[in-house]
Amino acid sequence: MSYLVEQVLNGVSLGSIYGLIALGFAFVFGVLKLLNLAHSEVFAAAAYLAWAALGWLMSRSVGTPVMNVLLAAGVACVGAGLLAMLIERVAYRPLRSEPRIRTLLTAIGMSLLLQNLGIRFLSARTRGFAPVTLPVSPRVFAVMALLASLLVVLALLTGTKAGLRLRAVAEDPATSQLFGINPNRQVTLAFFIGGCLAGVAGLTWGLVYGTVNPQMGFHVGLKAFIIAVLGSIGRPTGTVLAGVALGIVESLAGAYLPSSVSSYRDPVTLSLLLAVMVWRPSGLLGARKTHRV
C-alpha cells in the first residue's frame, strides 16, 4: 500500500510539472488561438537558467536555501518570460494575419533552433542541479508551486484590469481594440506570463529530478500540449487536473507494468493522449464555447 501511495505522490509531482507547462500553453492559446510549440524549449531554457542561478547562489552561500530557490525562481521566470516575448516578436507577430500553418512552421523552427542552440552552446550532456535542502520535499514543492501558480493565474485573470484586458482580447480582438486596448501589448503580456509559468516548471523539474539537458523540453512539451487539449484549452483548472491525472497514470504504469513493457511507457502515454485528442478534441470537460479545431 505504501508503495502505491508513493507512486501516486510521484505521479502528482510529475503531473504538477506537466500542469505548469500546460498552463503556459493554454494561456497563450486562450489569447491568441495559437499553439506555441516553442513553449517546450522555453521550459528547457528556464530549467537551465534555474540551474545556473541556483548553482551560483549555492556555491557562494548567498542566503538560506529557501531564499536561493526563490531567487532562482525569479531569475528563471523573468528570463523565460523575456525569451517567450522575444519568440513572439520574432516568429509570431509578423504572421498574425497569415494562415495558421505558417505560424506552426515558425513555431517548429523556433523550437528546433532553441534546441540546437542549447546543444551547441551548452553541450548535449546532462547537468546536475545543485543539491538543495528545503523545509519540504521536492515533490511537495512541485505541488505547492503548481497550486500557487494556478491561484496567481486565476487571480490575475479575474481580479485585475490586466486580466480583464487579456480576456477581452481573447474574446474579441477587434472589438477590444475599439475600446482602446492594444492587442499586441496583451499578446506580449500573455507570452510573458506563459514564459513565467514555464520558468516555475523548469525550476521545479530541476529540484524534483535533479538534472537538465537541452533536449528535455520536446517530449515533455508534447505531453503538456496534449494535456492542455485534454483539460479543455482555456480552462486553467481543467488543465491542471488533466496534468496531475496524466502524471499519476504515467507513474503507476512505470511502477506496475512488467519490465519488458515498461520501456514502452512513453509510446503508451502518447497513444492514450492521442486517443483522447481524437475522441474529445475540445477536451474532457468541453470547451467554454464551440470552436473549430
Add this chain to the structure above:
Amino acid sequence: MSLEFVLYHCAQLGIALLLVQSLNVLWRAGLFSFGNHGFAAIGAYAAVIVLRLLVEGRSNWDLPHNGVRVAGHGVFLLSVIVGVLVAGLAGGLLGRLLRKLRDDYFAVATLVFAEIMQGIFSNWSYVGGPMGYEARYLFFANDKIEGLAYCGSFAALLTLLNALLYRGIAKAERWLAGGWVLAVESNEQAARATGIDVDRVRMGVLAVGAGIAGGAGAIVLHLNSMILPSDFSFANSLPVLVYVVLGGLRPRRCIVATIIVYIVYEFLKLRAGGLLGATVGAFVFQWRDVLLAAVLILAVVVPALVRRRLASVGARA
C-alpha cells in the same frame, strides 16, 4: 572527390527528393502533416522485418562478392514494396483516425504519431532496438567496382523513381481524384456540398504520401546498410521541411530548392576546395541544424513581412 562520392550523394539527394515529394503531396492537399519521419520509419522497419524473415538464418546469408545476386535484387524489391504498402496502410488508417482534426491539431497529432512510432521501434528488440539494424547483405556487388556500382545503381534508381513520381503526381492532378483533392484543399465545405467524400479523399492522400515516405525509408536501409531509430527523429526531418518551405509548396520549386540547398551545404562541407577555407566549412557542418532552423523561420517570416509592406504601400497608393 571521387565518382563514387558524387554518386553516393546523388543517391542521398534522391532520398531527400522522395521525402520532399511525399510531404508536398500532403501539404498541397491541405494536410499539414509533421509526421513524415514516422512513415519513413514504418517503411524502413517493415523492410527490416522482410530481411529478417527471408534472408537471416539462410545458408547464403553472407553473399560472396563476385557477381550479381538475383536473390539480392528480389529481396530488395520485395522489402521496398512491403515498406511502401505498410507505410501507406498506416497513413490511410491515420487519416481515418484523424478525420475530425484540422490545421494545428492535425499537425500536432501527426507529430505525436511519429513520436509513438519512434518510441516503439527504439524499444523493439526484434528490429534492433536502440542499436538499430545492420543489413549485412548487398543489393549488388562486384569485386572490382563494388562501391561505384552500388552507389551508381541507387543514384540511377532514385533518379528514375523521382522522375516517375513527379510525372505521376502532375498527371494525377488532372484526373478526377486529383480534382477532388484540389477541391477539398481549396474549400472543404463546398467540396462536401458537391458530394465529395472529404474523409476518404484525406485518407487517400495520406496513404499516398505515407507510402512514398515509407519507400524512401526502406531504400535508406539498403543504401546505408544500416538504420538507427534516431535516423527518423523529428530533428532529422528539419531539412525536408526547409526544402518544402523554400519551394513554396510548388513541386518543381521544391525540387529545385532541395537540389540547390543540398549541393550548397555539401559544397561548403567540403570547404570548397580552399576557396572559402576550412573555417567556413567547419562552421556550416557544426552549425547545420541551427542554420536550417533559422532558414526555416526566415523563409516564412520574411515573405510575410514583404507582403505586409507591399499591402500597406498599396493601401496608401
